[in-house]
Amino acid sequence: MDNEATTPLPRPPWIRVRIGQNGLFEATKARVHERGLHTVCESAFCPNMGKCWAHGRATIMILGDRCTRRCRFCNVDKKPVLPPDPEEPAKVTAAVKETGLREVVITSVTRDDLPDGGAGIWADTVSSIRRAVPSALIEVLVPDFKGDRAAIDTVLDAGPDVFGHNLETVPRLYPEVRPQANYQRSLAVLRQASERGFVVKTSLMLGLGENLDEIKAVLADARQSGCSIFYAGQYLQPSPKHLPVARYVTPDEFDTVKQSALAAGFGFVASSPLVRSSYHEQGQTEFVLAQRKDKA
Ligand code: SF4
Numbered sequence: 001m002d003n004e005a006t007t008p009l010p011r012p013p014w015i016r017v018r019i020g021q022n023g024l025f026e027a028t029k030a031r032v033h034e035r036g037l038h039t040v041c042e043s044a045f046c047p048n049m050g051k052c053w054a055h056g057r058a059t060i061m062i063l064g065d066r067c068t069r070r071c072r073f074c075n076v077d078k079k080p081v082l083p084p085d086p087e088e089p090a091k092v093t094a095a096v097k098e099t100g101l102r103e104v105v106i107t108s109v110t111r112d113d114l115p116d117g118g119a120g121i122w123a124d125t126v127s128s129i130r131r132a133v134p135s136a137l138i139e140v141l142v143p144d145f146k147g148d149r150a151a152i153d154t155v156l157d158a159g160p161d162v163f164g165h166n167l168e169t170v171p172r173l174y175p176e177v178r179p180q181a182n183y184q185r186s187l188a189v190l191r192q193a194s195e196r197g198f199v200v201k202t203s204l205m206l207g208l209g210e211n212l213d214e215i216k217a218v219l220a221d222a223r224q225s226g227c228s229i230f231y232a233g234q235y236l237q238p239s240p241k242h243l244p245v246a247r248y249v250t251p252d253e254f255d256t257v258k259q260s261a262l263a264a265g266f267g268f269v270a271s272s273p274l275v276r277s278s279y280h281e282q283g284q285t286e287f288v289l290a291q292r293k294d295k296a
Helices: 023-034 049-054 088-099 119-132 148-155 171-177 182-195 212-224 251-264 284-295
Strands: 059-062 103-108 137-141 162-164 201-206 230-234 268-271
Touching: 023 049, 023 088, 059 088, 059 119, 088 119, 103 119, 103 212, 103 268, 119 137, 119 148, 171 212, 182 201, 182 212, 201 212, 201 251, 201 284, 212 230, 212 251, 230 251, 230 284, 251 268, 268 284
Parallel strands: 059 103, 103 137, 137 162, 162 201, 201 230, 230 268
Antiparallel strands: none
16 A cells, blocks of 8 residues: 555444534643643544543543654644653643543653653553542543653553553554564563553454455464454545555444454454544443442
């Protein structure tokens, strides 16, 4: 697949941005901006933003809004990165408290420029939220920290409820889609968290040229690495300079992927065109709380 300027495929009827603007949407927006926080909702033009923010949910992106990597599907800014804000954990916690969020998803850009990849700020953010809102369910969607086990342990030591790391696509497409990532390294990140007893989650974007056999192989690898939660959604091209959509996967095909994931042994699966890894699909919280209870 090359991304010579091709005429984008027409969007099928099932790709409709969820509008759900209400008072809470505006309140969430105000809080996020007041605190100078970045969200992946905005930087990724997430189609679910209207709905999520209208429910007081936002995925907060820490460590700045500029990334050291060049994934070809991602709309995050690629300008030179700025020093991390040491006040960020406190700012995020204040926003979480103010918005009364019960479920918090934290993600970040990849900071290959920092000795610990930003793991220290990650841990401070999770611990700070945990202290301020003990009942909050905290999900982290982390980068691969270049496979640095100590950095990953630093995040795990802070005690998130869900540990997420996206495989994003099938290994054959890595050089084209996420050239600085490594499929085996990402599996090792997932395995490290599951070996420490965490609820582990991963996700794939579909529509980049993968086929069902390749998806099934990734599902098997992710299961073997201890993942119990799997998400799959349609890749949407953020701009003409990003990878083109190879095809729009039909809702029926997403359902086939869902059945394949359940057959592979995943405990919770969300698979449909507008699903995003940080989107809180109905039922995930109950699944996580049940896992937590089983481990208690
Ligand atoms: S590492 Fe993450 S934030 Fe950075 S370019 Fe890739 S997908 Fe985007």
